[in-house]
């Protein structure tokens with residue numbers, strides 16, 4: 001069902017395309033002319049602060065909210081004409097936890113599995129797999145009202161993936177849970193993607209999107225501020241490269257020598273740490289390392305200082321992500 | 324298939340909802356006993372003594388306002404003479420001076436507690452040795468408190484009134500022309516069953532409300548199940564639940580209280596089924612027409628006691644005249660009771676059939692209203 005065979009063919013299928021989509025709530029333009037594309041096999045990150053319009057976009061994709069104008073196609077199909085076909089292949093993990101409190105974990109997952117058309121013969125196995133996947137198989141007989149927040153979040157995920165959808169949409173699945181549960185969820189998203197699912201993942205945590213998403217859209221006030229691969233986005237603000245090289249001992253006025261290399265802008269030393277600032281993508285790192293070793297200086301570690309998406313956002317909007 | 328899946332899991336939820344189960348099954352069992360037995364003859368005197376009561380409302384919320392209205396109602400003012408006080412001290416001194424027999428005190432967090440789902444209490448303070456007044460005041464206050472926690476108040480009011488009227492009143496008046504006379508227990512078994520079935524409409528309206536408002540409802544909506552399948556599944560689950568509760572009540576009262584349910588229990592149960600159809604269709608219409616789930620709850624908990632009262636559910640009223648008579652004809656309880664009484668006590672078969680036809684007609688009407696309203700609602704959202 002995850003159709004990994006298409007992946008091998010090379011030509012990546014379009015999973016989702018939105019064209020000039022607008023959503024207004026009275027005066028408020030919640031989504032303002034958004035166009036985006038998600039291709040098969042991606043983990044697509046939708047990043048933005050509270051009220052950016054992430055959930056609204058998702059609701060428009062899955063048909064929970066009417067769009068005012070524009071066009072949405074999923075698997076190349078139109079929701080109005082191919083509703084059942086589309087819905088069967090989407091797994092949704094809503095921002096607001098949506099599990100039945102009076103049904104056990106197992107019953108919840110079975111219920112959604114059945115609604116999504118998992119065959120009677122395999123439903124038991126699939127439910128077990130989904131619950132195992134989120135680490136709740138041992139707790140299958142327990143009612144969610146007795147679960148912790150993190151466990152509820154994980155059950156919320158299990159309900160959305162039990163039918164092995166082609167497209168999994170997760171709306172801030174890690175909100176309000178501890179770091180351990182959060183890592184578990186992030187790992188599982190990568191795992192699902194490896195198994196062939198395309199994932200749309202929204203968050204306002206920079207680190208998360210940075211850690212798992214291959215393609216990212218940053219939005220604010222209903223508008224797309226930036227888009228591209230993780231690297232492309234970072235490149236947006238990255239005018240220079242910065243490398244920190246820790247050595248055993250600084251000698252032979254090595255910093256002067258490094259500074260003389262072309263495209264190196266600056267080289268400083270402090271506590272046996274040499275910091276080299278060079279022009280963007282100059283590819284001088286190898287030369288610098290050679291130079292240091294040739295002087296007989298022992299290198300302890302090399303660290304490339306990566307700009308974070310947090311900085312990208314700051315550059316784009318002039319404010320920090322979580323304010 | 325999907326209809327059955329939705330129905331099955333919704334049913335599981337309903338069965339596990341102990342609070343609603345208790346209200347729908349245990350409450351009427353208790354009330355039938357109380358109304359039909361324990362209270363009748365409890366007060367021999369037909370003279371109603373008015374009790375002087377001080378009332379202090381410090382609640383900052385809305386719910387206690389209902390209590391005030393409730394105290395001002397005609398039934399209550401026949402029983403209680405209310406003196407408003409501004410402070411607790413003032414109320415206490417009235418008690419000490421024996422100018423009132425009791426102080427009803429609502430503290431400032433009363434509404435908040437109810438809204439939060441905590442158990443909220445009205446405080447009562449009595450003069451010493453008020454053996455006679457204490458149970459009446461307690462009963463009234465508890466009645467209201469129950470309603471605030473979803474159980475209706477007027478039943479208990481009915482209870483105290485009936486207490487004054489005594490059991491004979493019922494036994495002297497045949498409920499069906501030419502038929503047998505019911506016992507008090509038999510009378511209330513029918514009216515309380517009917518009332519509970521009417522309350523059952525809340526299962527349907529609430530089920531529909533949760534589809535609209537709860538996150539789980541939205542999740543169901545984006546599943547491949549069609550919206551009519553979800554709607555039908557939830558409605559059928561309500562229908563089955565309420566029917567099962569009705570049947571349980573019939574059998575319990577039949578075998579434990581020895582209530583007469585008529586010459587043919589099969590027909591009785593079929594009538595119960597038709598009534599469940601009617602109440603569910605009412606719940607459906609209310610749940611679809613009224614946007615907010617909370618409002619549907621308020622509407623049903625407010626209207627059902629009125630419909631019950633006007634049909635003689637708490638105190639037999641016979642056939643009313645004038646405007647009240649017209650209102651009586653609107654009350655589904657009236658027709659439900661008519662159908663049952665005419666069957667059980669072998670009254671007029673034409674009247675019984677008429678009542679049944681009225682119920683079926685109303686069901687169809689409610690269903691049609693629902694379909695029309697749903698089309699509008701669906702077009703509005705998606």
Ligand SMILES: Nc1ncnc2c1ncn2[C@@H]1O[C@H](COP(=O)(O)OP(=O)(O)OP(=O)(O)O)[C@@H](O)[C@H]1O
Nearest residue numbers: 025030048049050051052053054055056057095204
């Ligand atoms: N049903 C609605 N009625 C009116 N306004 C709405 C509605 N739903 C969302 N909005 C508004 O649309 C904007 C976008 O909301 P949305 O929920 O999509 O943001 P979000 O990016 O998901 O935020 P968060 O990170 O808090 O979940 C907000 O300003 C919000 O107030």
Ligand SMILES: [Mg+2]
Nearest residue numbers: 054055056095
């Ligand atoms: Mg959101």
